Each structure stands twice: as C-alpha cells, then as structure tokens.
C-alpha cells in the first residue's frame with residue numbers, strides 16, 4: 001500500500017472507531033479492547049516489523065502514516081509502543097505475543113541492566129514512565145544491544161498516568177527474561193530516537209486536528225453579532241496556529257523520510273521532536289484561547305488533543321533535550337560546519 | 346483541511362550538488378582574497394564589483410533565456426546559488442532586487458525592447474534596480490498610492506513621492522508603481538501601472554533616510570514632472586496591480602526570509618567552540634531546529650514555483666515564520682552570550698549581535714508586514 005492509502009485506511013478506521021466516549025472511558029481505565037482488535041486485524045501493529053530484513057526501517061513510512069492518524073483521532077492505544085516492540089522482537093528472532101506490548105526504557109537515562117544468571121539472563125533495575133505498562137502483555141527492553149522480553153506479571157509496576165490520562169507506569173524489576181541479540185545496527189539510542197519520531201508524528205496528526213476544530217469553532221461561535229473568526233485579533237492568532245501546524249507537518253515528514261533511509265536520522269529526529277514540540281505548546285495555547293470557556297470543559301473534546309500534545313511533547317525527550325543534542329552535534333562540526341549541516345540533511 | 350497548505354517534499358536534483366560545490370569554491374576564493382568578510386543581511390551591502398564578478402560566473406538572471414544574457418538554469422539552481430551567497434554573507438545587495446524581482450517582471454510582462462536593453466546588463470551585474478511602491482501615505486494599503494503618471498507626447502509625465510525605497514540612491518532604475526487613471530471607487534486596484542524609471546532623469550530628487558542603526562539604505566524619492574518614455578511602460582497601462590501581486594511567491598518565500606540573522610548564529614558558534622556548555626548547546630539547537638524546518642518549507646515552495654504552481658499562501662507562511670525566527674535569534678543568543686562577558690569575545694559576534702538587534706524591527710515590516718501576511722493566511726483558512 002502507498003503511504004497515502006495506508007493513511008486513508010487508518011484515518012477511516014480511527015474516525016469510525018474512536019468516538020469521544022471511548023477516549024474518556026480509556027482515560028478512566030477501560031482498555032479499548034475492541035478498538036485494539038480492529039487495529040490488530042488491520043495489521044497496524046506490525047507496520048514496522050513487516051520489513052523483510054531484521055532491523056530494517058523500511059516500514060517507517062507506513063508506521064508513521066498510521067500513527068499520524070492515531071494522533072489525529074487521539075486513539076488511546078499503545079500503538080507506537082507495540083510497533084516498536086514487535087520490530088525489536090522480530091529483529092532479534094523472538095516470537096512476539098499477539099497482544100499490546102510496550103518498550104523500555106522510554107527515557108534516555110536507562111536504569112535497566114541485563115546480567116547472566118546460570119544459563120539464562122536476568123533483567124534488573126528501574127524505568128520510569130513506562131507507557132501502558134500494566135495494560136500490556138509484554139515489556140520489550142533493549143539493553144546493551146540485547147533484546148529482552150519480560151512478562152508484566154514478573155515485574156513490579158507502579159501505575160501512573162500522563163497528562164492525557166494514558167498509563168505511564170514506573171517499572172521496577174529483577175526477573176528472568178528471554179534474551180537475544182538485537183538486529184545489527186539496532187541499539188537503545190536508535191529505539192529512543194524512533195520513540196521520539198513516533199511522538200513527533202502523533203503530534204503532527206493531533207495538531208492538524210486542533211487546527212480543524214479551532215477554525216470550525218471560530219466560524220460557528222457568534223459574538224457581537226458575527227462569527228468570532230471575523231475578528232482580526234482571532235484571525236491573526238489562527239494564522240499563527242496554522243503556520244505552526246504547517247511547520248510541524250513538514251518537519252515530521254522530513255524526519256520520516258530520513259528514518260527510512262534518505263538522510264541523517266539522528267539530526268532529522270532531533271529537529272523534528274524539538275520543532276514539533278514547540279509547535280504543540282503554541283498551538284494548544286492559541287486553540288484554548290479561541291475556544292474560550294467551552295474548551296476548558298471536560299465535555300468538549302479539544303482536551304483529548306491538547307492534553308496529548310502536552311504529554312507527548314515531554315515524552316522521549318522534551319524539546320530542550322533534543323535542542324541540546326542538536327547543539328552539541330552542530331558545535332562538534334565547528335562554526336563553519338553549520339551551513340553544510342543544514343544543507344546536507 | 347490539512348490540504349489548506351501544500352508543502353510538497355522536495356529533493357534537489359543532482360545538478361544542484363555540483364553547482365553548490367562551484368558556488369562554495371567561488372566564495373572560498375572571494376574570502377581568501379579578503380575583498381569582503383561577511384554581511385549579516387541581503388540588504389546591508391552594495392558592491393558593484395562583487396555583482397560584476399557574480400555576473401561573470403553566470404549567476405545573475407541565471408534562469409532567464411540565453412538571448413537575454415541568462416543561462417536557462419532552473420529556479421532550484423538559482424535557489425542554491427542565492428542560499429549559498431546569503432549564508433556566506435556575500436555582498437549581494439547591489440543586484441539583489443534586479444535579479445529577484447525586476448528582471449523576472451520585465452521578462453514576463455515587459456516588451457522586447459525592454460528585455461533586450463535591460464536584461465543582459467542585469468546579468469552582467471552592471472544594472473541595478475529599486476522598488477518604488479511605498480509612499481508616505483501608502484504602506485500596507487498599497488492600492489492607495491497617489492504618485493501619478495499622465496500621458497504626454499511620446500510618453501508619461503510622472504509626479505509624486507515614493508518613500509522607503511531601498512538603494513534608490515545607488516540604483517540605475519526604479520520600477521515605479523503609479524496611478525495612470527484616477528481611482529475607481531468600485532475597484533481600487535484598477536488604473537495602476539508600472540513604469541521603468543531611469544533615476545538619472547531630470548526632475549528626480551533622491552534623499553537618503555538614515556535608519557535607527559545609523560545606516561543609509563532607504564530613501565525618499567521625489568518626482569517633479571519627470572518624463573518617462575512610452576516604451577518604458579511594463580505591460581499595459583492598468584496592469585500594475587496584477588503584475589505586482591503575481592510575483593509575491595518569489596519575493597516572500599526565499600532564503601533571505603529566514604537567514605537574516607544566520608551570521609550571528611555562526612559567529613556565536615565560533616565563540617563557544619566545539620564542546621559548548623549545555624545552555625549554549627540548547628540555544629544553538631533551538632535555533633537550528635527552526636532553521637532546518639524553514640529551509641525545508643522554503644525549498645518546498647521553490648519546488649512548487651518551479652512547477653509553475655501558485656504558492657502565495659505558502660509563501661506568506663514561510664515569510665511570517667521565517668522573519669519571526671530572524672527576530673527571535675538575537676533574543677535567544679543574547680541571553681546566553683551575555684552571561685559574564687569575557688575579554689576574548691569575538692568582535693565578529695559582537696558586531697553581528699549589534700547589527701541583528703538593531704535591524705530586527707525591519708525584518709517583519711519590509712516586504713509585507715507580519716499582520717498583512719497573517720491576514721493572507723487567515724484568508725487561506727477561509728476566515729475572511
């Protein structure tokens with residue numbers, strides 16, 4: 001399937017199956033099993049793992065197209081996590097459970113260690129903010145170039161929630177695990193980058209949805225006898241909102257392109273996560289201002305998107321973290337290397 | 346709805362790589378010769394010598410037909426040349442307007458004698474233009490201009506006043522937007538025309554206006570019964586508005602709309618060295634993420650222009666985001682650069698920071714203000 005066809009199919013599926021009530025229920029703790037089933041039947045969780053060569057990133061464009069739609073519709077599922085987990089397992093030659101999975105660590109400072117225990121391996125340590133930890137059927141860890149599959153039951157998971165009400169659990173573990181070497185070229189740093197890319201792409205989708213909602217609201221809401229969208233103050237803010245959505249879309253797509261082999265992945269992902277994260281904050285701020293009090297209610301669905309933007313921008317590296325990485329990467333090439341870096345990615 | 350804007354991804358064709366290498370080679374030679382050391386901004390320089398050397402390379406008017414001195418290169422190749430020159434701070438100011446705007450306008454709407462007379466001289470870097478649009482009472486509301494041309498024997502007689510005309514005091518010609526018919530209340534855009542005015546004509550006085558940074562770049566230009574020959578009308582009388590607005594995509598989406606503070610970034614990096622502290626690295630990274638994004642967007646617009654598509658909306662997006670970044674860069678850098686001044690400050694950085702802070706106010710005014718650009722975007726969103 002072409003990327004745009006994948007996007008269309010995914011867009012339709014999420015539009016049909018993710019009503020606001022489902023999002024609210026998921027945030028209240030009900031895992032949307034039927035939605036997961038539909039998504040699984042559509043093959044979405046295997047978008048990355050489907051590549052023929054172990055560890056290949058050929059599936060990134062399809063995966064990104066799906067995740068952009070998932071973000072647009074605030075689909076409350078560990079989809080990015082399962083995609084990455086299955087890709088890691090497939091690359092390592094471990095059979096993946098046919099169920100929602102998650103990956104560890106989801107933060108850069110990995111507090112997990114693998115060590116030999118008799119003939120097997122033990123995974124020990126802590127990892128904060130594990131996405132969907134308790135609701136997953138397997139935790140896939142990548143440590144020192146090795147992939148480990150851990151049963152959630154074997155770990156201590158302290159439940160937590162993101163700003164968007166999505167499960168983010170603190171993991172503490174010392175348990176025997178199945179371990180295989182990761183596919184060539186795959187390590188924790190790459191997985192972290194792909195995690196950041198997933199959040200950038202999901203945010204790009206959510207941002208587009210916020211733009212649509214907010215323009216629509218500005219056309220519908222009447223004050224002083226005309227739609228508020230006719231007021232220049234509102235128009236100027238909406239223009240800025242739209243420009244940031246456009247920038248986020250362009251740079252997220254550029255990172256997807258780079259990740260699938262047409263450019264410098266490390267640079268492109270850092271640029272994308274930093275820039276899209278900035279857009280997320282600006283856009284959410286303006287969208288709420290334009291919506292007035294109704295947008296501050298739980299009833300209105302704007303917050304399904306904005307709370308996800310606020311949480312996703314912090315995950316897999318807040319903007320400042322990627323900005324620092326970019327700055328160090330650029331500085332290492334020297335002042336006169338900056339322009340070649342910009343024109344070369 | 347996400348189709349309101351189109352930013353098609355673009356990969357530069359391979360011929361651009363070779364060309365980029367040539368331009369970098371040329372810049373390295375120029376630098377080595379010590380003829381210039383790097384300007385901050387396309388508007389801050391005026392070097393006819395440099396323009397002549399660039400023309401000799403075939404890099405002015407490079408997209409135009411060979412019979413008019415051009416090289417029939419693609420618009421994307423032109424993009425590569427201009428972005429390289431701007432990033433290096435090359436003194437492109439003398440020929441900038443003629444190359445970007447006036448030449449293409451004459452090529453598209455002018456008559457053949459104008460093309461033959463003027464275009465080859467532009468490509469040689471010998472003939473410079475300025476843009477006479479704004480007037481004391483007409484800025485954003487350009488259609489309200491009052492400078493007037495009335496038909497006389499053999500041509501037009503021009504009276505009125507232009508202001509903020511960049512480089513009028515150094516240019517050979519102005520493309521002057523004027524009224525050739527009185528205002529039609531039903532359609533204010535009617536009756537406007539564009540004349541090529543030889544700035545040495547009798548009756549023209551040009552007075553430089555010092556800007557807040559102390560430089561004299563823009564001018565007031567007074568026309569008192571100036572005779573303009575009839576064959577210096579571009580297109581038909583009354584076509585002025587259509588012609589002016591048709592070129593906005595080029596004028597608003599180019600690399601000059603996000604690189605005006607680039608030299609400051611480079612000089613700051615020179616100062617912090619190859620292993621910066623976290624705050625400095627973060628400042629650089631923040632700027633870099635924006636620059637990288639904008640270059641993608643600007644290139645994407647260039648690709649669509651190359652295909653002949655209308656991109657005025659996307660160009661407004663690029664210019665608004667780009668000029669805002671140009672203003673934000675000095676604000677980001679001063680916060681880190683001003684922490685404890687050390688004696689071995691690079692003078693180049695201090696100079697670039699001072700230039701950028703002082704010139705920043707103009708970035709979101711020249712070429713269409715931020716508010717006007719956002720109005721265009723809002724129209725694209727269907728709000729007006």
Ligand SMILES: Cc1cc2nc3c(=O)[nH]c(=O)nc-3n(C[C@H](O)[C@H](O)[C@H](O)COP(=O)(O)OP(=O)(O)OC[C@H]3O[C@@H](n4cnc5c(N)ncnc54)[C@H](O)[C@@H]3O)c2cc1C
Nearest residue numbers: 476477478479484485509510511707710711712714716717
């Ligand atoms: C460095 C520099 C170089 C220039 N070079 C040239 C040149 O070479 N040739 C030339 O012709 N001109 C030139 N200009 C002029 C430039 O095009 C005008 O300054 C610009 O179009 C704005 O006009 P104005 O300054 O009269 O401001 P105004 O139009 O008076 O605007 C003042 C403020 O009001 C806002 N405003 C105006 N109308 C609206 C509206 N409808 N809605 C909301 N806000 C509005 C503006 O956005 C701005 O913030 C130059 C300007 C600068 C600063």
